Structure formats: C-alpha cells, structure tokens
Amino acid sequence: MKILGFHRIVASLAMAFALVVGVQPALAQEAAEATATTQLESVDPAEAADVADADAVAEGAGAYTPMKPTEGIGMPVDRGLDIQPQFSETGEFAYGLHVGLIWVMVAISAFVLVLLLYTVFRFRRKANPVPSKTSHNTLIEVIWTVVPALILLAIAIPSITLIAKQYEPIPKDAITVKVTGYQWYWGYTYPDNGDFEIISNMLDDAEAEARGEPHQLAVDNRMVVPVGVPIRMQITAADVIHSFAVPSLWFKLDAVPGRLNEKILIIEKPGVYYGQCSELCGARHAYMPIAVEALPLDQYNAWVLAQGGKIAGAEEEGVEAAPAAAPAQQPESAVEGAAGAGELPVENPTT
Ligand SMILES: [Cu+2]
16 A cells, blocks of 8 residues: 555656646747737738838838847747747647657656556565566567557657658749858848848847847848748858758758758748857857848838849839849958957948
8 A cells, every 4th residue: 555655656746747847838839829929910910001002012111120029939038948939830840749759758757667666666675585587578578679669650750750841842932042151140142032132240239139139139130031931941151161040940951161951941920030050150150140030921022122122023013123242241251361259240331
C-alpha cells in the first residue's frame, strides 16, 4: 500500500511538470494569435480603404508609414522559454510538432521513471532476498525493440513532412525578394518591382525607443513584403557568410557569397517580425538585425511606388522604375584597411 501511495505522488509530479511544460506554450500561442487578429481587425479597415483608392496608390510617397510592432509578437519576450508564436503555415506545423514531441518525451520519461522506481522498491534486498537469475525473455525483448522503432517511425512522418513543406516548389507568380548580407547590414532587392534595393541598418537604442520598437532589433528601413502572397526569398551575401533568420516566420537560410539560396515564405498575418543574422560574421555580427514588415498587397504596392519601384505586371501602365541602384552603402569590408569594428551604423543616404 505504501508503495502504491508513492507511485501516485511520482505520477502526479510528472503530470504537473508535463502540464507546465506542455500546455503553457499552446496557451501562449493561442493568446498571441488572438492579439494578432485583434490588431489586424483594429488597424486595417481604414488604412486599407485609403490605399485601395487609386489616387492614393498613384501618389505613392506618403502612403506608407512604418507599422508599429505589437508587444511580444514577432520578437523575443523577457524570460521567454518557448518558441516564438508562429505566423507562417510551416511555422505553425513545426510548432505543433514541437509540442507533440514534448508530450512523447514526457510520456516516455515518466514511463521509464516509474519502471525504475518500481524496480528499486519492489526488488530491494529486504523485500527480495533471493534474486531471480532470469537472463532472457524473448517476448519482452521483441516488444522493447519493436515499440521504440514504431515510435521513431511515427515521429519521422511529420518530421520529414516538415522538411518537405519548407522546400516546396515556388509558384511562378511569387514575388521575389533578394536578400544580401553585408558586413554588417542587410540589403533587400526587389527584382519583380523595378529592382530597387533597400539598405537596412540597425537603429541605436534611443531611436528605437522613440519609435516604440525593441532595442537592437529595430532598423531604419524594413524589408516590406505582402501578406498571404508567396514570396521567393533568395538569400546571398556580398562579403562573408551571414544567415537570414526570423524565428516567428520559421525562416532561416544561410547567406553565402557566390551562392543563391532560395526558399518560399508565406506570411499569414500583417505585422512586424524581427530576426537577426545567425552566422558569426565579424565584429558587428550582433548588430545587423532583420525587420520584416508584412502588409496587405495594396499597401505593399503603395510602398513599392513610394520607393520608386513599379508594380509587378503593371508595366503597361507606364509607371517608371527608378534606375537599379547599386548598394547605397559601401560594405565596410570593401574599404581597404578598414578595421570595420565599433562604428555605429551609417545613416542611409537615400532617406
Ligand atoms: Cu551577419
């Protein structure tokens, strides 16, 4: 009876732990999604109506104001343990797999713990003075080989599905954004929209604060993309290897000089999503953050016009593109003898 009572305590402790670890993230995810939906509903209608207006779009400049980020969405949170709330289909799938795997691990760990404790108590020297000399049990051996193999097989199915999902062929009508990593800032080129390049530098703390954005993640010019539209992300670098990573979009791809890495990205909700260079690339590696702003397509088009670009497939309308710009900022690595370290990001001369 005593042993049974102890088992209960162990089992309930395991359950309590599992509840804390497994259920909280799921709740956080739901809460975050709810917030994002509210934000979408409360912000969009008026603005969307504005930009949908043909004249407003034609005017271009002035139709775009940087969106204010939502606290805790698309950015890390204090004492956060969990994966960031996800805003892409693959991200949601991966998050589900992550939570599912935690439960599988909790169940297996609890099962092994219970077996171990049972053995320790039930077969201790006092209770079991003459130990059994059994050395083989074919049935049990088959079970403990086959069952783990089946568990691994069951895990492999969603796991391989997730890999495949991330490298799905990109539809022809996708909008291309070419991301170039420089020492130490990012450049975003829009070949389908007139081939202009946006140079993105980190804001200093005071400026980030003034704009209501997180420190060391806020940038002067964001990578603006349309929401709900397939984006062909092409990632490369101009000097050393960088890595373009945005946790809340489940996106991470190395930026390698001389290579063009490509992956599809579809963002499900308008918002600002922050990320960082994730490949050690030199002295200011930690100060080249990424800010992705996802806008409804009409607002994205207005932003493109404001940058001097053109709307994809709208050439016949005679919207002139700005001449394709070379990187507006010289990579520090291109300057001979530059130490490169310790200097604050340079103001973008085009703004
Ligand atoms: Cu880098």
